[in-house]
Amino acid sequence: MKPNFLSLPIGASDDAADYFGRELAFEVDPVDLAQDLAAARTDGYVLVETRSAGAYAEAHLPGAICLPYREITAESTRDLDRNLVYVCYCESIYCNAATQGAYRLARLGFTVKRLSGGITTWLAHGYPVETGVAVPWTA
Template sequence: MVIVDGRSREAYEKEHIPGFLNLPHRDISICTTRGLDKTKIYACYCDGIGCNALTKTAMKLLTLGFNVKELIGGLDWWKRDGYATEGNSAQAGTEISCGCS
C-alpha cells in the first residue's frame, strides 16, 4: 500500500504524515504517475474532513486506473490520535514504522 498526500507541496512541507508520498492533486496526470505501480493500493489523505484534496486525489488516480482508498480524517485525525508528524511545523507523538529494515 502507498499512502498519498494530495495537498500542495507547501502544505506538505509545513506538516505531513511521515514517510508518505506527496502527489498534489493539481499535478496528477498520466505523466506524473507514470512511475507508480498500478498493482498497489493507493490510500489518499489531506488535511481532514473539511478538505477536498482527498477526494480530488482519489478521483484522479481512479480515473487513471489505480486502485484507490481514502484515509478518512486525514492529517487532523492522525494528530488527534497522537501520532508524530514531519515538516516545518512537525508535532511530536507516537512514531510509526513500516517494519522495513
C-alpha cells in the same frame, strides 16, 4: 413522540451490510493505519499527501509521497506501481483534496482508498508526522 430520523425509511440489514461494505472498501481508519505503520506493515500501499507541496513540507504522514491532486496526470503518475493501493489524505473532513486525488488516480486506473479525517484527525490522535520538502518518488 417518534425521533425524526425514525420517520425516514430504514434499510434492511442486507442492504446496510452492502452499503457499509462499499464504504469500507474506500476508507482507511487512522487507528488501523497507525498500528500498521508502528508494526512496519507497509507493503502493498503508498500514502499520498494530496495537498500542496508547502503543506507536505510542514507536516505529512510518515513515508507519504507528495502528489498534489491538481498535479495528478498520466504523466505525473507514469512511474507509480499500479499493483499498490494508494491511500490519499488531505487536511480534514472539510477538505476534499483527498477525494479529488483519489478520483484522479482511480480515473487513471489506480486502486485507491482515502484516509478518514485526514491529517487533522491523525494529529488529534497524537500520531507522528514528518516534515521536509518532497523528494521524487521511486518505486
